[in-house]
Amino acid sequence: MARMASPAQLGYPAAPNRVGKRRVITAPRHLLQIEGMHPPQIDTMLDLAESYVLLNRSGTTQRDLLRGRTLINLFFEDSTRTRTSFELAGKRLGADVINMSVSTSSVNKGETLLDTAATLNAMNCDLLVVRHGQSGAPNLLAQKVDAAVINAGDGTHEHPTQALLDALTIRRRKGRLEGLVVAICGDVLHSRVARSNIHLLGTMGCRVRVVAPPTLIPNQAERLGVDVFHNMKDGLQDADVVMMLRLQRERMSGAGSLVPSPREYFRFWGLDAEKLAFAKDDAIVMHPGPMNRGVEIDSAIADDPVRSVIREQVEMGVAVRMAVLDLLARSNRRND
Numbered sequence: 066m067a068r069m070a071s072p073a074q075l076g077y078p079a080a081p082n083r084v085g086k087r088r089v090i091t092a093p094r095h096l097l098q099i100e101g102m103h104p105p106q107i108d109t110m111l112d113l114a115e116s117y118v119l120l121n122r123s124g125t126t127q128r129d130l131l132r133g134r135t136l137i138n139l140f141f142e143d144s145t146r147t148r149t150s151f152e153l154a155g156k157r158l159g160a161d162v163i164n165m166s167v168s169t170s171s172v173n174k175g176e177t178l179l180d181t182a183a184t185l186n187a188m189n190c191d192l193l194v195v196r197h198g199q200s201g202a203p204n205l206l207a208q209k210v211d212a213a214v215i216n217a218g219d220g221t222h223e224h225p226t227q228a229l230l231d232a233l234t235i236r237r238r239k240g241r242l243e244g245l246v247v248a249i250c251g252d253v254l255h256s257r258v259a260r261s262n263i264h265l266l267g268t269m270g271c272r273v274r275v276v277a278p279p280t281l282i283p284n285q286a287e288r289l290g291v292d293v294f295h296n297m298k299d300g301l302q303d304a305d306v307v308m309m310l311r312l313q314r315e316r317m318s319g320a321g322s323l324v325p326s327p328r329e330y331f332r333f334w335g336l337d338a339e340k341l342a343f344a345k346d347d348a349i350v351m352h353p354g355p356m357n358r359g360v361e362i363d364s365a366i367a368d369d370p371v372r373s374v375i376r377e378q379v380e381m382g383v384a385v386r387m388a389v390l391d392l393l394a395r396s397n398r399r400n401d
């Protein structure tokens with residue numbers, strides 16, 4: 066198998082770190098958010114992930130890369146895709162992977178998040194993948210532990226690996242990111258997926274729109290550099306990419322006031338063939354999952370083999386997480 070390029074060969078990271086004319090190469094210690102990342106850093110991760118797509122499709126694994134390293138999945142919120150793909154990614158790179166079951170852990174006896182993390186840290190964990198309901202929880206942990214911390218979704222804040230896998234999916238389908246019109250539709254207010262995608266796609270030169278009823282758009286959304294639309298016809302007009310979001314009912318208190326009934330919501334905001342016709346003829350349809358069919362998306366669209374790239378997003382998720390583990394492990398080498 067061909068040797069993987071080093072972060073330096075990949076030109077990581079971006080321009081801001083310069084000494085005279087020389088670019089200083091420093092790989093990240095943690096992956097906490099997309100906000101603040103620069104295009105070359107994002108390109109580096111996507112390029113490395115691309116090489117992992119090819120590797121995965123060839124059926125080859127690279128079990129020596131993370132041999133002797135320990136990855137702990139610490140999920141305080143439910144997950145199917147993210148937790149499983151981090152586990153697969155870690156195992157394909159040779160790490161020892163532990164999935165901590167929070168629901169049967171000492172968290173139930175009152176142990177705090179910080180004490181839990183400190184305990185795992187004392188076991189010499191190298192990579193800590195954290196999903197938590199509180200925005201900022203992974204950032205807090207990153208200040209307290211030696212392990213590299215990866216944010217697997219924190220409250221309504223960010224879900225950085227989701228945005229990276231979405232970008233990889235778009236780039237593979239469209240050949241580029243720059244100049245594409247991307248419509249992010251649905252519960253933008255509560256969506257960490259939307260926030261990470263807004264930062265990443267905006268940074269990479271996409272024209273990002275958010276399309277939702279006013280109750281599901283954050284205050285002053287325009288400050289994030291997006292165009293705001295309150296109907297699907299205008300919002301989807303000539304879009305290259307249509308990204309649908311699930312209604313995050315678990316983050317709504319008094320949901321009745323924010324959204325109508327599921328049937329009513331689908332009528333105005335659910336993606337069906339009629340609404341998709343407003344987008345470009347070759348527009349692709351995305352969804353981070355889990356989907357609520359018949360609420361934000363019609364089954365016929367979700368399962369359309371030509372327009373829907375939802376399954377491909379899941380495949381890209383494994384490759385992106387392998388790339389992230391690879392880069393962080395290189396920059397967090399223990400003195401062993």
Ligand code: ASP
Nearest residue numbers: 218224258311353354355
């Ligand atoms: N799975 C994604 C997340 O955890 C999206 C969703 O749950 O709707 O943010």
Ligand code: CP
Nearest residue numbers: 144145146147353354
């Ligand atoms: N897209 C995503 O994060 O899915 P899970 O919640 O199943 O991990």
